[in-house]
Amino acid sequence: MIWVQLVNGLMEGMMLFLIASGLTLIFGVSRIVNFAHGSLYMLGAFVTYALVPVIAPGTVAGFFAAVLLAGLVTALVGVAFEMLALRRIYGADPLMQLIITIALVFIIRDAVRWIWGANSQMVPMPDALMGALVIGDNYFPIFPFVIFGAGLVVVLAMIGAIRFTRAGILLRAGTDDRGMAGLLGINEKLIFTGVFAAGSFLAGLAGGMAAPYGDVNYLLDTTVIVSAFIVCVIGGLGNLYGALAGAMVVGVTKAMGVMYFPRLSMVLIFLIMAVVLVARSMGRQGGPAR
């Protein structure tokens, strides 16, 4: 049982990392904490819900195609928001930048309720992933393994892109020293839009991938964003690898907590965050994404 929960925890941690990585990369470049990131996750889950019955229903390929499309939809929403709204107030009071992302939270939530209603929806798992592996006395559902693996592929691709591609170099330059990058003739606006697109894509992807493993409802936005914040803060905002560690700690703690002290699992996670924050006192300054 404990091993099964561990696998669940790792899967949840991986999904949390996909969300938190976008959040932390956006913060690293623009110093904006995007409150709407959980909303993009929720939107990704709903788009997947809408697409799964349409694209080759029941097949693994159909499921992942739906998830990919969901990621593209959320990326588009994120880019539109960045270009139409957020871009106008870079350099304004940080509080207003936060509030404008909260505005997007309200808009997405209302739109989702408008389109899909207020009830919880279920996304069917692909037939091939429904079974379980039997190892010793344990029944391991296959799905978490697959999602963990898919998440890992995405994460490795992302890290590879950050380290080895030109876009990644620009991103790191922007995170390290925005002004200097600008002086060197790098188009800052392009970096901002790009990182927003990538982050929104990852959030939608995570929402879609995790959708079959729980209820899909319009309240996901705030639960997810709070968890993602905790992950980022444990890891240090702007620090990608810190977020990876934080996501695994939070995912596994949640899964284990559900088993041993179901009522306290969330409290436990907040306590971890509070301890980390206070122990660091000023918080980690947020290293560049390397």
Place this chain on the structure above:
Amino acid sequence: MSGLHMTPLRWGLVIAAVVVLELANRLGGAGMSLVLAEMVILALFASSLNLLMSYGHMVSFGHSAFFGLGAYGFTLAVTKAGLPVEAALVMGPVVAAAGGLVFGALCVRLTEIYFAMLTLACAQITYTVLFQWYDFTGGDTGITGFMPARFGLTEANFTTLTVAVLAVCLLLMARLIASPLGLSIRAVGQDRYRAEALGLAPRRVQLVAFTVAATFAGVAGMLFAVFQGAAFPDYAGLGFTLDVLIMVVLGGLHSFWGGVIGAVVFTQLRHWAPLITGHWGLLLGVILLVICIALPHGLASVAGRLSRMLGIGGRA
């Protein structure tokens, strides 16, 4: 930013506002009175956050924790400690203040976004405990039926009572801001390093400001529990935090009246919105977008600009 400066014109505006409120309260029927009571209670709640944000420059993402603690401190004092309702009224603010002291001691060690995140965590812990500790707090079903709602007062009389409480609290806040302690809070808010160089202890000053704001939020939460005749975990939830944060931003930072103005605008908008659209979230989102882009200093700045244009206002 200077302290509260009351010109005769401003006194006139305040008195006129109270008169209009009381007329609407007496002539608008019971339904109107309930709307106004909620508005006034939220105005107190928003003003407590405004105190923290506009003067102390501390952006809290967990202010609802103290709204909830005030409500539950009072409610549990009646149901669990068996205090008479009048005596329990002391417990709401006291419990909120205690919560403010404990959470504040942790939070003031951090600044800016990390401060906001930790306040959020503290509020979520409070919410989770209220939500899940069934034996003590009743969990998600809350605590109901322990007293007649509104002390059994009529809707109109209760609204008048909330106005009186708000007036007393605003007076206390104004006195605080004008006091040496208020000056310290503003100094630390503007530049903590300079304040420290001048011999102030920034963290201690911030802790005092945080606790005071928590106490006023506790009074508001307690009033809300009396108003509803019930306490629910949602009072400490993220929803209330966002609402009250939006009120302060709507009303305009850096203004004493920001919380009150924001609460009036927000609650009236929410009340009348169904006449225009069934999509309150979309409407609020779009309004916030427009305000963030067009008026980064909130609605109170429009009032300030207007009065300066007409040459009548002092500085708020």
